[in-house]
Amino acid sequence: MRLVDRRAWGASATSPAAYLPSARGVKVHYLGSAYPSRKHSLCDDYVRSIQAAHLANTREGYVDIAYNAVVCEHGYVYEGRGLHKRTGANGNAELNGRDYAVCALLGSSGLTEPPDAMLNGLLDAIEWLRANGAAGDWIGGHKDGYATACPGAVLYAWVQAGAPRPGGASGDGEDTHTVRAGDTLSGIARRLDLDWRELAKVNGLTEPYTIYVGQVLDLPELGGGRPAPPYPGRSAFVLGRRHQAVTELDRQLVRLGFTRHHDGNGYQPGPLFTAYTRRNISDFQRSRPELSNDPDGYPGPVTWELAHMLSG
Template sequence: MLFARRSDWNARKPDNGHEPVKTNKGVKVHYTGTRYEPWLEQHALCAMRVRNIQDEHMDGKGDADIDYNLLVCRHGVVFEGRGAYAQNAANGNKELNRAHYAVCALTGSGGYTDVPKKMITGIQDAIAYLRRHGSGWEIAGHRDGYPTQCPGDLLYGHVLNGSLDPGVLWDGGNHIVTDGETLGKISVKYNVPKDYIIMANPDELDSSGKVKAGMKLWIPARGVPLKGADPTPDDDATEFQPFPGAKWFHDEPNSPIITAMGERLVAEGCGHYTKGPGPQWSDADRESYAAWQRKLGFAGAKADGWPGETSWEQLRVPYVGQTPGDFEEFPGKEWFHTEPKSRIITAMGKRLVAEGCGHYTKGPGPQWTEADRASYAAWQRKLGFNGAAADGWPGEYSWDRLQVPEDDD
């Protein structure tokens, strides 16, 4: 399994004095219960999101620690929350918290609501890990035994159909490849994902996973951290947000860049937010950034809370897929109702197709049509909207997240 220990995601020290949970009935599955923004897909932001959840639980709710035993991101990495043998604070009450461990999938009630394959593998790994640490065999949803929508209908469907069960657990060992064997067959035999076997044998296997007779492979155990596998991206592999320019901040922008900046400020211990961080630049952002500037040793006018290039580069804000000025600004709701003919509509249609939301029999083209509206409605539903909020007429929030290129021909 890909396992991020508390030290890997820079967890705060807990204040948990509960009696250890040596055995229990099994695992309850959770989701975040809030919008999970699409720009958070970059794995460099997953640890940041886990830290943010811990802050919400400890500062917002007054809990002793992050509420969950383990958390799983879209990339299949299992984050250590309270960990094994600990009483969680997520299932509803003390009896429920001691009866089952709590595993939270980082998928939401809006935005990203899907459950990708790597996340399913990660949840299986988390359950396998907990079974190796006293957990029983039950796999249930948070809503089982407690009145809540958690973990959402999509994730709960996986609870019901059994796809989250890791199955029989192999404890690790060597395997000699025989004639006719493939990595796929070996994977099925030991119930261990092919990717994990490749990671465990870097000198024998490349990314193609091609094996040959006589090859000696180490087959790792499910629910055991893979040795040498780094679950968190290193700085060299992470793309950072370029400095948007000092003037941009004075315009009080609304952008995912501001949210990512705020998350980094919180992670650096400089957050002065009563809620958020969020996409709208605010006095709380400026106050937090001033704290960061002071942490770097600036003072006076150089620590006024307005970002400068030097302090921004040292903050290392992960790239969120957007640079100011790269994308078409929202033309306004009424503009679309005039059924415009514009290169902007062509660029919009191409982005909708790229997002898997295209409902075109030909095109897309520059003339606004019902096909554009049907495609845009699919995009709104992909973001988690429904009903009148997914009527196919663009709004500013959904437009900003579609990121229509400004110079599309």
């Protein structure tokens, strides 16, 4: 566990928050605001800014940063109020006395997909609270028993799936893999250096190859793998701009039959990202349970991988 203690990020050694003898468990939170991904050298600053904002919040009357711990995208666990301290983040006095609160530096825009390091960091923080802060084994989200969107759809799905360690709850060298938020069959296959078709076959999956968070997949023997080309990044897909990756994705859309939007002359692959491109991509996203909650027509890594996997 990579713990950044209070002194290391510039807080007083001990939080002035009230003593908490024990807790039922831990509630997971996110920021719920725009949060751009950043270098780790900037994370200390961000944690200090959360503390400053909480101390300035006269309505809540916080005595300190509200969370017991904060976890950055790089997997570091920032000691917030820390062990045996009552949180201020769970919504009301009763909820604050029941569970600890751990917040992921994850946004409602910008960085919205928790990287593996972040999920591992959240689990490190939870295990730390259990081992040293008398936290019970319950894990939930801020929204459990309180009206809020926190911790967002992706983290909440992970929590509900039992907060599995990335790469499979049972660790390396096992012959199963637990599906986590944002996974696709081809993405898992690439990570584990497997052929995704073999992975589908041993699990009895056929088109449209739908998988669900928390699903335990059996792994085939090691194979060659047929991965999609590397995701070119969101900057490749800007309305009115050209990029070779648009042509590449257009080819998959044509193969998959998502071509109903066009200028009257049929839809053809090309480098220009047009409003038609966006609408056809949106149609594709709506057709997939992995993507249908955000069919914005701008391809992220999951759209990219699925389009290649299904058309291959």
